Amino acid sequence: MSDEPAFQTPVTIQKPKQQRSIARYHHILDTAATMFVRHGYEQVGTNQIAAEAGVSVGSLYRFFSDKEAVVDALAERYIEGITARLPDVFPPGVPMPDLVGGMLSGLFIFARDNPAFDHLLTTTQTGAVARASVRMHLTIEAWVARMLSHYHPHLSEPQRQLCAASGMGIVKGMMTMAHPPDSVPFEVVQREMVSALMAYVGSFVARNPPG
Amino acid sequence: MSDEPAFQTPVTIQKPKQQRSIARYHHILDTAATMFVRHGYEQVGTNQIAAEAGVSVGSLYRFFSDKEAVVDALAERYIEGITARLPDVFPPGVPMPDLVGGMLSGLFIFARDNPAFDHLLTTTQTGAVARASVRMHLTIEAWVARMLSHYHPHLSEPQRQLCAASGMGIVKGMMTMAHPPDSVPFEVVQREMVSALMAYVGSFVARNPPG
Amino acid sequence: MSDEPAFQTPVTIQKPKQQRSIARYHHILDTAATMFVRHGYEQVGTNQIAAEAGVSVGSLYRFFSDKEAVVDALAERYIEGITARLPDVFPPGVPMPDLVGGMLSGLFIFARDNPAFDHLLTTTQTGAVARASVRMHLTIEAWVARMLSHYHPHLSEPQRQLCAASGMGIVKGMMTMAHPPDSVPFEVVQREMVSALMAYVGSFVARNPPG
Amino acid sequence: MSDEPAFQTPVTIQKPKQQRSIARYHHILDTAATMFVRHGYEQVGTNQIAAEAGVSVGSLYRFFSDKEAVVDALAERYIEGITARLPDVFPPGVPMPDLVGGMLSGLFIFARDNPAFDHLLTTTQTGAVARASVRMHLTIEAWVARMLSHYHPHLSEPQRQLCAASGMGIVKGMMTMAHPPDSVPFEVVQREMVSALMAYVGSFVARNPPG
DNA sequence: TATGAATGAGTATTCATTCAT
DNA sequence: AATGAATGAATACTCATTCAT
Numbered sequence: 001m002s003d004e005p006a007f008q009t010p011v012t013i014q015k016p017k018q019q020r021s022i023a024r025y026h027h028i029l030d031t032a033a034t035m036f037v038r039h040g041y042e043q044v045g046t047n048q049i050a051a052e053a054g055v056s057v058g059s060l061y062r063f064f065s066d067k068e069a070v071v072d073a074l075a076e077r078y079i080e081g082i083t084a085r086l087p088d089v090f091p092p093g094v095p096m097p098d099l100v101g102g103m104l105s106g107l108f109i110f111a112r113d114n115p116a117f118d119h120l121l122t123t124t125q126t127g128a129v130a131r132a133s134v135r136m137h138l139t140i141e142a143w144v145a146r147m148l149s150h151y152h153p154h155l156s157e158p159q160r161q162l163c164a165a166s167g168m169g170i171v172k173g174m175m176t177m178a179h180p181p182d183s184v185p186f187e188v189v190q191r192e193m194v195s196a197l198m199a200y201v202g203s204f205v206a207r208n209p210p211g
Numbered sequence: 212m213s214d215e216p217a218f219q220t221p222v223t224i225q226k227p228k229q230q231r232s233i234a235r236y237h238h239i240l241d242t243a244a245t246m247f248v249r250h251g252y253e254q255v256g257t258n259q260i261a262a263e264a265g266v267s268v269g270s271l272y273r274f275f276s277d278k279e280a281v282v283d284a285l286a287e288r289y290i291e292g293i294t295a296r297l298p299d300v301f302p303p304g305v306p307m308p309d310l311v312g313g314m315l316s317g318l319f320i321f322a323r324d325n326p327a328f329d330h331l332l333t334t335t336q337t338g339a340v341a342r343a344s345v346r347m348h349l350t351i352e353a354w355v356a357r358m359l360s361h362y363h364p365h366l367s368e369p370q371r372q373l374c375a376a377s378g379m380g381i382v383k384g385m386m387t388m389a390h391p392p393d394s395v396p397f398e399v400v401q402r403e404m405v406s407a408l409m410a411y412v413g414s415f416v417a418r419n420p421p422g
Numbered sequence: 423m424s425d426e427p428a429f430q431t432p433v434t435i436q437k438p439k440q441q442r443s444i445a446r447y448h449h450i451l452d453t454a455a456t457m458f459v460r461h462g463y464e465q466v467g468t469n470q471i472a473a474e475a476g477v478s479v480g481s482l483y484r485f486f487s488d489k490e491a492v493v494d495a496l497a498e499r500y501i502e503g504i505t506a507r508l509p510d511v512f513p514p515g516v517p518m519p520d521l522v523g524g525m526l527s528g529l530f531i532f533a534r535d536n537p538a539f540d541h542l543l544t545t546t547q548t549g550a551v552a553r554a555s556v557r558m559h560l561t562i563e564a565w566v567a568r569m570l571s572h573y574h575p576h577l578s579e580p581q582r583q584l585c586a587a588s589g590m591g592i593v594k595g596m597m598t599m600a601h602p603p604d605s606v607p608f609e610v611v612q613r614e615m616v617s618a619l620m621a622y623v624g625s626f627v628a629r630n631p632p633g
Numbered sequence: 634m635s636d637e638p639a640f641q642t643p644v645t646i647q648k649p650k651q652q653r654s655i656a657r658y659h660h661i662l663d664t665a666a667t668m669f670v671r672h673g674y675e676q677v678g679t680n681q682i683a684a685e686a687g688v689s690v691g692s693l694y695r696f697f698s699d700k701e702a703v704v705d706a707l708a709e710r711y712i713e714g715i716t717a718r719l720p721d722v723f724p725p726g727v728p729m730p731d732l733v734g735g736m737l738s739g740l741f742i743f744a745r746d747n748p749a750f751d752h753l754l755t756t757t758q759t760g761a762v763a764r765a766s767v768r769m770h771l772t773i774e775a776w777v778a779r780m781l782s783h784y785h786p787h788l789s790e791p792q793r794q795l796c797a798a799s800g801m802g803i804v805k806g807m808m809t810m811a812h813p814p815d816s817v818p819f820e821v822v823q824r825e826m827v828s829a830l831m832a833y834v835g836s837f838v839a840r841n842p843p844g
Numbered sequence: 845t846a847t848g849a850a851t852g853a854g855t856a857t858t859c860a861t862t863c864a865t
Numbered sequence: 866a867a868t869g870a871a872t873g874a875a876t877a878c879t880c881a882t883t884c885a886t
Contacts, residue, residue, distance in 0.1 A: 021849080040337035042253040045876055056851045061878065122335050124387060126251035134392050141393075165393040166385060166403045173384015174377060176335060181345050182352075182376040192377045192411075195418065199410035200403075207406065232866095256859055258869095267868045268861080278860065443870080462759035464675040467855060469873095478872045479857080489856065544757050546809060548673035556814050563815075587815040588807060588825045595806015596799060598757060603767050604774075604798040614799045614833075617840065621832035622825075629828065678880055680848090689847045690882080700881065 013065045025063050028053045029077065032070050033116035041071065041129050068128035071120070075132035078117050079139050081110055086143045090150040096201070099147065101194050104171075108190050111175070118175045141168045148201075154210035163204050170196050236274050239264045240288065243281050244327035252282065252340050279339035282331070286343035289328050290350050292321055297354045301361040307412070310358065312405050315382075319401050322386070333383045352379045359412075365421035374415050381407050435487045447485050450475045451499065454492050455538035463493065463551050490550035493542070497554035500539050501561050503532055508565045512572040518623070521569065523616050526593075530612050533597070544594045563590050570623075576632035585626050592618050658696050661686045662710065665703050666749035674704065674762050701761035704753070708765030711750050712772050714743055719776045723783040729834070732780065734827050737804075741823050744808070755805045774801045781834075787843035796837050803829050 015025065031053035035044045046067050050057045064070045085106040090099065111117045121140075123133050145164040148155060155163065174193045177184045184192075242264035246255045257278050261268045275281050296317045301310065322329045332351075334344050356375040359366060366374065385404045388395045395403075437447065453475035457466045468489050472479045486492045507528040512521065533539045543562075545555050567586040570577060577585065596615045599606045606614075664686035668677045679700050683690045697703050718739045723732065744751045754773075756766050778797040781788060788796065807826045810817045817825075 018849095024849095038337070043337065046878075047876075057878080058851055058880085059849080062849070067877065119335060122384075124330065124334050124390075125336065126254060138392060162395065162399065162403070165388050165395055166407060168393075169385035169388045170381050170407060171384070172387070173382070174380035176383070177376050177380045181349060182379075184373060184376055188373065192373070192415075195414045196377060196381060196407065196411040199414040200407040203406045203410040204403075257861080258859070261869095269863085269868050270866085272861070273866075440870095446870095460759070465759065468857080469855075472873095480859085480872055481870080483857070484870070541757060544806075546752065546756050546812075547758065548676060560814060584817065584821065584825070587810050587817055588829060590815075591807035591810045592803050592829060593806070594809070595804070596802035598805070599798050599802045601757075603771060604801075606795065606798055610795065614795070614837075617836045618799060618803060618829065618833040621836040622829040625828045625832040626825075679882080680880070683848090691847050691884085692845090694882070695846080 013061075013063065013069070015063075021063075024055065024059065028055060028060055028063060029070070029073055033074055033114065036071070036074075037116045037119045041125065046070075071128050071132045074116060075120060075135050078110075078114060078120065078136055081114065081117075082107065082136075082140060085110060086140075090147065096147075096151045097194065097198050100197055103147075104190055104193055104197075107171075108186055112186065118172075118178075122172045122176055137168060137172075140171075141165065144168065152201075152205055155205075155208060159204075159208050163201065166200060166204070167197055170200060232274075235266060235270065239266060239271055239274060240281070240284055244285055244325065247282075247285075248326045248330045252336070257281075282339050282343045285327060286331060286346050289321075289325060289331065289347055292325065292328075293318065293347075294350060296321060297351075301358060307358075307362045308405065308409050311408055314358075315401055315404055315408075318382075319397060323397065329386045329389075333387050348379060348383075351382075352376065355379065363412075363416055366416075366419060370415075370419050374412065377411060377415070378408055381411060435483075435485065435491070437485075443485075446477065446481065450477060450482055450485060451492070451495055455496055455536065458493070458496075459538045459541045463547065468492075493550050493554045496538060497542060497557050500532075500536060500542065500558055503536065503539075504529065504558075504562060507532060508562075512569060518569075518573045519616065519620050522619055525569075526612055526615055526619075529593075530608055534608065540597045540600075544598055559590060559594075562593075563587065566590065574623075574627055577627075577630060581626075581630050585623065588622060588626070589619055592622060654696075657688060657692065661688065661693055661696060662703070662706055666707055666747065669704070669707075670748045670752045674758070679703075704761050704765045707749060708753060708768050711743075711747060711753065711769055714747065714750075715740065715769075715773060718743060719773075723780065729780075729784045730827065730831050733830055736780075737823055737826055737830075740804075741819060745819065751808045751811075755809050770801060770805075773804075774798065777801065785834075785838055788838075788841060792837075792841050796834065799833060799837070800830055803833060 028049065032044070032049045035049060035052060046060055047057050049070070050060045053060070060070075064073065086103065087099075120129070120133055121136050123129055125133070141164050144167050145160050148160050148163055148167075152160075171193060174189060174196065176182075177192075178186050178189050239260065243255070243260045246260060246263060257271055258268050260281070261271045264271075271281075275284065297314065298310075331340070331344055332347050334340055336344070352375050355378050356371050359371050359374055363371075382404060385400060385407065387393075388403075389397050389400050450471065454466070454471045457471060457474060468482055469479050471492070472482045475482075482492075486495065508525065509521075542551070542555055543558050545551055547555070563586050566589050567582050570582050570585055570589075574582075593615060596611060596618060598604075599614075600608050600611045661682065665677070665682045668682060668685060679693055680690050682703070683693045686693070693703075697706065719736065720732075753762070753766055754769050756762055758766070774797050777800050778793050781793050781796055781800075785793075804826060807822060807829065809815075810825075811819050811822050
């Protein structure tokens with residue numbers, strides 16, 4: 001007749017420490033990433049992911065508390081990945097086009113190795129996917145803002161924010177060119193993107209001069 | 212939701228001919244559009260749309276063969292709308308920035324009157340939503356390509372295609388700036404978008420000179 | 423990119439008003455009652471109930487928001503039933519044994535017609551079932567307390583409460599005699615129950631005399 | 634959880650012979666008992682029991698063939714416990730109220746030391762829990778019947794059975810008074826229970842006189 | 845022997861679609 | 866034509882049980 005509510009989870013969900021578990025964890029995540037890109041987050045079931053990954057649903061739920069946790073983990077992985085590839089400091093003497101070019105080069109390599117990266121970054125969906133996307137967006141945007149204040153220290157905070165936001169818009173928008181219906185080759189996209197960004201920043205600075 | 216131009220059959224089950232039917236059809240579509248924007252296509256049920264629109268599910272299914280047909284019809288409506296607003300011929304003597312500015316101005320007004328327009332245009336989803344998005348994308352892109360060949364007739368077909376695709380990427384990417392997390396005011400987005408586009412096209416032409 | 427939470431349920435769950443619906447509603451409830459008695463609340467699935475009742479799960483969920491709502495409805499039905507059978511006022515001149523006998527007689531008839539009634543009343547489970555049980559328990563107990571204050575007005579409030587609680591214990595405990603392993607016939611149970619109650623109340627009043 | 638008397642095999646997979654094993658076995662059982670009372674048999678998982686007991690699920694399954702075996706073992710333990718506390722022979726000269734009082738006193742102490750005892754005895758559930766409950770019920774009922782034939786040898790076998798069954802009903806029913814929603818203190822319950830039992834038996838004997 | 849990761853059948857619940865009224 | 870009750874396949878998630886280490 002008593003009625004205590006649920007108690008502590010018997011088996012805590014956690015990132016695995018053992019070799020075997022780590023492999024499984026990443027394998028599931030990779031499988032999920034591929035499927036999300038191919039069919040869309042909503043269309044992919046946890047049972048399907050597990051089956052495709054060759055594990056049981058139970059195993060999936062050992063690593064991920066629920067379906068949303070899968071996208072969250074994906075975003076986290078991507079945020080770590082790009083953070084590691086984005087330079088912390090800006091070495092003096094490097095011209096901005098070179099830096100931006102190098103940065104985008106790294107981004108494209110990362111995107112090619114992680115199929116769901118740009119899908120997640122450029123999505124406009126709601127819910128968990130949106131939250132994941134926003135986290136990734138803000139991570140990169142913050143870096144862009146820092147870079148802008150390095151090269152154009154005279155820009156005010158709002159100016160820098162706006163320019164960074166526009167840059168993100170250009171990057172994200174042009175990334176989708178690589179997919180249907182345009183299907184522009186990655187290298188070409190990258191080249192045009194650098195041009196577009198540099199041209200835009202140039203015009204932005206011209207329109208917002210020092211003093 | 213603004214005055215819609217002449218009616219033309221989308222993928223509906225039957226053309227509503229009666230006054231009442233036409234009103235119903237549009238009302239359902241308007242309701243669906245609002246709900247899709249607010250909660251996302253996957254999160255919105257046909258029963259919910261019908262309830263919110265104040266009609267029965269049965270009525271909804273009288274106009275739309277299935278849920279996908281709703282997005283299809285929405286896309287069709289938007290394609291008609293922008294087609295009507297995009298000039299068929301390019302009057303001589305109008306400088307490109309003015310034309311692009313005018314076109315974007317019209318686009319933004321249309322987007323403001325049709326809440327799901329940019330949502331659908333900029334989505335990266337799969338399935339029916341993606342197909343709807345692609346149709347809209349190609350419609351605008353074709354116009355952009357024609358405009359480019361008007362102002363820069365020396366560009367080869369592939370060059371024109373690439374430039375148009377990039378332009379579309381910039382437009383779509385920067386449109387999302389108006390929404391969280393950046394939430395840049397529409398007018399600002401529009402202004403920056405013109406700059407970005409003109410700067411990009413300028414650099415593109417410079418890199419792809421005649422001869 | 424927006425993300426509004428869930429909105430109003432499109433089809434509200436409600437007790438049906440139409441003839442057909444009412445029949446369905448009660449049929450599902452009857453089926454569920456029988457199955458709960460036979461296999462236990464936890465062991466019976468909503469799909470099973472629906473199948474056994476010859477309707478679809480969807481129909482079940484049209485009437486009941488979730489599985490708990492089924493027990494709740496059952497309890498409500500039973501509470502209404504016994505409330506209707508419990509006299510509101512105590513006519514003067516009726517000796518207590520007669521009144522208690524009559525009351526128990528009604529209770530047993532009701533229990534015979536509603537197989538899950540005593541199962542639910544006498545359960546000691548947790549959760550929704552417990553809550554349903556408690557509601558039924560308190561309904562009857564309140565009546566018993568009122569009856570006690572009618573026949574033995576000198577009893578203090580706590581005394582009346584205790585005596586009523588004990589009475590409920592005796593009633594509930596002895597009701598289970600009708601089921602295995604004892605399987606005592608209902609009439610016999612009823613007869614012994616009246617004896618036990620009268621004997622107990624007699625001893626209680628003797629131990630708690632007026633003044 | 635009180636000192637348990639001599640060990641005897643329940644439905645376990647194997648008798649734990651080693652000191653360590655015996656300790657583990659009892660510890661798991663104690664843990665399970667507490668959890669069953671607090672959350673209900675169905676709500677408690679084997680993994681949870683093991684985790685709470687600080688052992689692995691595998692260890693739990695070494696001692697118990699399945700989840701049902703845990704309740705079975707619990708019942709067995711309780712049956713042993715009360716059997717040891719119920720006098721085998723009835724010393725002459727002890728009045729029935731004293732004997733009953735003493736017996737209930739022992740029962741309440743046992744119940745206080747073994748939290749799941751009355752929970753299991755008074756449950757009306759199906760399945761394994763019901764079977765465990767019935768075994769405990771019959772054990773005590775047999776003793777009551779023997780006691781009745783000691784004090785009232787003239788009662789026929791069926792009369793004795795009926796009176797014993799009623800007594801069990803009263804005991805079990807009134808035991809639940811100690812829990813919500815009545816929450817009567819244990820001592821009070823015990824006192825009222827003796828009264829109720831003696832009053833009932835008195836009335837029963839009066840209604841079933843010798844000859 | 846002990847461990848706890850892995851399994852997968854099973855459960856509650858939703859929602860696109862149909863069709864009798 | 867319109868309605869909305871009814872359908873049932875599909876989905877996220879749980880948990881008793883096994884077995885390789």
